[in-house]
Amino acid sequence: PKRVAVIGLGRFGESMALTLAELGYEVTAVDIDERRVAEIADRVTLAAQGDGTDEEMLCSLAVDQSDVGIVGQGKNLEASVLITLVLKRLGVPWVVAKAESALHGELLARIGADRIVFPERDAGVRAAHALTVRNIDDYITLSPTTGLAKVDAPPGSAGATLGELCARLGTLTPLLIKRGDALLLAPAWEERVQPGDELVVVGSDAAIGAFADAEP
Amino acid sequence: PKRVAVIGLGRFGESMALTLAELGYEVTAVDIDERRVAEIADRVTLAAQGDGTDEEMLCSLAVDQSDVGIVGQGKNLEASVLITLVLKRLGVPWVVAKAESALHGELLARIGADRIVFPERDAGVRAAHALTVRNIDDYITLSPTTGLAKVDAPPGSAGATLGELCARLGTLTPLLIKRGDALLLAPAWEERVQPGDELVVVGSDAAIGAFADAEP
Ligand SMILES: Nc1ncnc2c1ncn2[C@@H]1O[C@H](COP(=O)(O)OP(=O)(O)OP(=O)(O)O)[C@@H](O)[C@H]1O
Numbered sequence: 073p074k075r076v077a078v079i080g081l082g083r084f085g086e087s088m089a090l091t092l093a094e095l096g097y098e099v100t101a102v103d104i105d106e107r108r109v110a111e112i113a114d115r116v117t118l119a120a121q122g123d124g125t126d127e128e129m130l131c132s133l134a135v136d137q138s139d140v141g142i143v144g145q146g147k148n149l150e151a152s153v154l155i156t157l158v159l160k161r162l163g164v165p166w167v168v169a170k171a172e173s174a175l176h177g178e179l180l181a182r183i184g185a186d187r188i189v190f191p192e193r194d195a196g197v198r199a200a201h202a203l204t205v206r207n208i209d210d211y212i213t214l215s216p217t218t219g220l221a222k223v224d225a226p227p228g229s230a231g232a233t234l235g236e237l238c239a240r241l242g243t244l245t246p247l248l249i250k251r252g253d254a255l256l257l258a259p260a261w262e263e264r265v266q267p268g269d270e271l272v273v274v275g276s277d278a279a280i281g282a283f284a285d286a287e288p
Numbered sequence: 289p290k291r292v293a294v295i296g297l298g299r300f301g302e303s304m305a306l307t308l309a310e311l312g313y314e315v316t317a318v319d320i321d322e323r324r325v326a327e328i329a330d331r332v333t334l335a336a337q338g339d340g341t342d343e344e345m346l347c348s349l350a351v352d353q354s355d356v357g358i359v360g361q362g363k364n365l366e367a368s369v370l371i372t373l374v375l376k377r378l379g380v381p382w383v384v385a386k387a388e389s390a391l392h393g394e395l396l397a398r399i400g401a402d403r404i405v406f407p408e409r410d411a412g413v414r415a416a417h418a419l420t421v422r423n424i425d426d427y428i429t430l431s432p433t434t435g436l437a438k439v440d441a442p443p444g445s446a447g448a449t450l451g452e453l454c455a456r457l458g459t460l461t462p463l464l465i466k467r468g469d470a471l472l473l474a475p476a477w478e479e480r481v482q483p484g485d486e487l488v489v490v491g492s493d494a495a496i497g498a499f500a501d502a503e504p
């Protein structure tokens with residue numbers, strides 16, 4: 073499996089480290105704060121206390137052998153920039169860094185970060201789209217006014233066909249139904265919704281909203 | 289259009305306010321810091337300096353008439369809890385609040401917040417899944433090992449059919465192609481990919497990863 077080094081175990085770094093470990097990656101987690109290290113130690117491959125700007129320390133943990141590096145420390149701009157630079161100098165091919173602001177992000181990109189993450193800004197955009205559809209579980213933007221949404225089958229929809237639920241809403245197409253562990257792709261318009269179904273639909277935001285909010 | 293009041297214009301609050309304004313909502317933005325208010329004033333319906341814990345001030349801005357309230361102030365726990373409580377006391381039917389920790393989130397939920405957002409934790413989970421597929425633009429989880437991803441057509445794929453690109457990867461199904469402004473739903477296996485196409489595919493994370501990283 074791929075090796076990932078996570079430097080800085082704040083909420084973003086810790087969540088990345090734990091999710092990657094669940095996904096089967098070999099995760100090395102580093103933080104300057106011993107308590108953060110202790111908290112995560114039994115859930116990752118290797119956890120160590122250390123300063124991410126210390127090239128030698130990182131090599132002693134084989135971070136130079138990592139396929140991916142995550143810079144989870146963002147508040148201290150200087151440290152964030154140095155950790156990113158050090159990872160690149162060590163030859164880590166793909167570095168993801170969390171940025172505190174647009175300017176910070178540009179700075180990190182210029183010194184070599186391959187992907188910049190803006191957690192608060194991205195959460196705001198996503199939550200704003202999710203508002204359009206309060207029952208949606210997740211959403212992918214296709215254009216400023218259309219998207220793909222994963223939606224719990226609307227209340228009272230059990231027994232209705234997809235055609236009955238979608239047709240009157242204009243441009244809304246069901247792409248798949250998740251029923252327990254099964255995935256029904258390109259379901260027929262005659263397919264009847266069952267309790268507990270999750271649907272992925274594509275269409276205008278307005279149609280998605282109308283669909284998810286539909287009263288029985 | 290629906291009226292939304294955003295209290296606290298940090299990166300999360302500001303991003304929500306601006307996105308909602310773009311989506312056509314009537315946005316009232318409030319912050320205790322005049323500079324944040326000034327920065328956003330020309331991009332929302334109404335921007336005002338004020339303390340979100342002040343029920344009278346919020347009424348004077350017709351926040352009690354809002355359909356949705358957003359609590360974008362998270363660091364000060366007491367203020368975050370009070371603002372949430374005040375919005376609920378004013379009768380705002382749907383309140384979304386940003387939480388700094390799991391405990392903070394539970395506290396907000398107990399005092400009435402309808403949806404809690406954890407920007408840093410959610411960004412970590414999403415970025416971890418996106419790592420599996422470095423070229424993906426976005427991703428929806430269907431199960432711990434499968435999902436839906438929006439992917440740029442892999443390099444060198446132009447001219448190849450969907451069948452040629454997907455078949456050997458096992459469980460991977462293209463659901464739609466975004467070609468400019470057009471959406472081709474349930475595309476045929478014989479459909480040939482064009483430069484600039486964006487594809488939405490569904491399948492195992494491994495198949496998605498193999499698809500997006502495919503060498504020409
Ligand atoms: N030089 C360093 N090397 C390694 N880890 C560091 C270094 N400096 C700070 N850290 C750690 O990085 C982590 C994240 O720091 P940051 O200041 O960005 O916090 P945060 O805002 O809590 O992060 P998040 O928003 O992800 O929750 C902390 O756990 C901190 O101990």
Ligand SMILES: Nc1ncnc2c1ncn2[C@@H]1O[C@H](COP(=O)(O)OP(=O)(O)OP(=O)(O)O)[C@@H](O)[C@H]1O
Pocket residue numbers: 192295296297298299300301318319320321324338339340341360361362363364367
């Ligand atoms: N009582 C209050 N009423 C209204 N706004 C407030 C109040 N207290 C703080 N704010 C504002 O809330 C905003 C967000 O505050 P917070 O301390 O949660 O910041 P933040 O960490 O920068 O947020 P983000 O993580 O979203 O960027 C700030 O702009 C701040 O001026």
